[in-house]
Amino acid sequence: MDSHAIRSSLKAPVQHGGDPKGGEARFGVPKDGWVDLSTGINPVPYPLGDVPSQMMARLPLQADLDALLAAARRAYGVADHAAIIASPGTQALIQSVPTLFAPSDVTVLSPTYGEHAPAWAAAGHAVEAVNSICAQAAHTAPFGVVVHPNNPNGRTQSVEGLLAFAGELHDRGGLLVVDEAFADVMPSLSVTPHAGCDGLVVLRSFGKFFGLAGVRLGFAVTTWDIAERLSEKQGPWAVSGPALWAGTQALNDQDWIEATRQRLKTDALQMDEILQGAGLNVVGGTDLYRLVDSPNAQAVYETLGFAGISVRTFDYQPNWLRFGLPGTDDGWSRLRTALGGL
Numbered sequence: 001m002d003s004h005a006i007r008s009s010l011k012a013p014v015q016h017g018g019d020p021k022g023g024e025a026r027f028g029v030p031k032d033g034w035v036d037l038s039t040g041i042n043p044v045p046y047p048l049g050d051v052p053s054q055m056m057a058r059l060p061l062q063a064d065l066d067a068l069l070a071a072a073r074r075a076y077g078v079a080d081h082a083a084i085i086a087s088p089g090t091q092a093l094i095q096s097v098p099t100l101f102a103p104s105d106v107t108v109l110s111p112t113y114g115e116h117a118p119a120w121a122a123a124g125h126a127v128e129a130v131n132s133i134c135a136q137a138a139h140t141a142p143f144g145v146v147v148h149p150n151n152p153n154g155r156t157q158s159v160e161g162l163l164a165f166a167g168e169l170h171d172r173g174g175l176l177v178v179d180e181a182f183a184d185v186m187p188s189l190s191v192t193p194h195a196g197c198d199g200l201v202v203l204r205s206f207g208k209f210f211g212l213a214g215v216r217l218g219f220a221v222t223t224w225d226i227a228e229r230l231s232e233k234q235g236p237w238a239v240s241g242p243a244l245w246a247g248t249q250a251l252n253d254q255d256w257i258e259a260t261r262q263r264l265k266t267d268a269l270q271m272d273e274i275l276q277g278a279g280l281n282v283v284g285g286t287d288l289y290r291l292v293d294s295p296n297a298q299a300v301y302e303t304l305g306f307a308g309i310s311v312r313t314f315d316y317q318p319n320w321l322r323f324g325l326p327g328t329d330d331g332w333s334r335l336r337t338a339l340g341g342l
């Protein structure tokens with residue numbers, strides 16, 4: 001997607017997965033219900049249990065927020081010198097960060113998650129899509145956005161390269177935003193433990209890895225001055241009491257985190273076997289989703305849709321389909337059967 005295409009599409013709704021009901025106009029209501037593979041959200045969520053009634057009945061306390069941030073620091077490996085703030089979902093931060101700075105130029109490493117470019121454009125910045133981090137570094141723009149690992153193709157960068165790029169943008173008077181929404185499945189490649197240096201803002205999503213997207217919780221890890229400005233933008237009680245409680249429970253459960261990483265890795269390999277067995281070319285992804293490239297993508301999408309299986313399509317690349325992971329044995333079985341009939 002070139003910069004003109006990004007500018008011309010900024011006012012159009014950004015395409016997302018997670019709404020299989022939208023497919024019912026095309027495919028009808030599946031007799032066995034939908035198997036929703038259109039998102040990259042863990043289909044086996046963290047087992048929260050019942051939310052304590054007091055978290056619903058009173059305003060969130062500073063102690064609740066402090067407990068959450070301490071748990072997030074440990075889980076994400078945040079350095080002591082770095083600041084971390086919580087937000088009601090990463091989307092809130094994606095929209096807030098560009099408003100902290102006077103309008104300028106920004107490059108977005110593309111193709112990628114579709115909300116970054118519109119957020120920067122809405123804040124008055126001139127947005128240009130580039131297809132490599134080398135092209136970003138060669139550009140004169142003082143601001144940059146990199147999704148790491150990237151959605152939808154799973155592209156990664158070296159930690160050293162990202163830190164060097166952030167330092168260069170800081171020297172230009174800007175900064176680098178690294179969106180690590182899917183970094184929980186590959187912590188060794190995460191730049192989060194190195195955040196806190198000038199010129200870097202790292203965003204972390206809670207809901208995807210923990211399978212609790214409805215909780216609406218995200219984090220920014222950055223310098224203390226930028227964190228303070230983001231906090232002021234959000235105002236008091238930005239994160240609900242139930243979200244503070246849920247995040248604290250899940251982020252503190254290291255055993256579940258490690259077991260889930262292993263399960264997702266196994267499931268992603270099983271997905272590869274199914275997709276490749278159906279003659280589909282797996283070209284990227286993470287342990288939470290796989291991306292395929294096929295000249296028959298539309299026919300595959302139709303076949304799956306009529307079988308009650310929702311996958312992610314891409315307007316800008318019609319040969320691509322993204323497959324999330326089934327969360328049940330029945331879901332895996334239905335996917336095998338549907339793809340076996342291609």
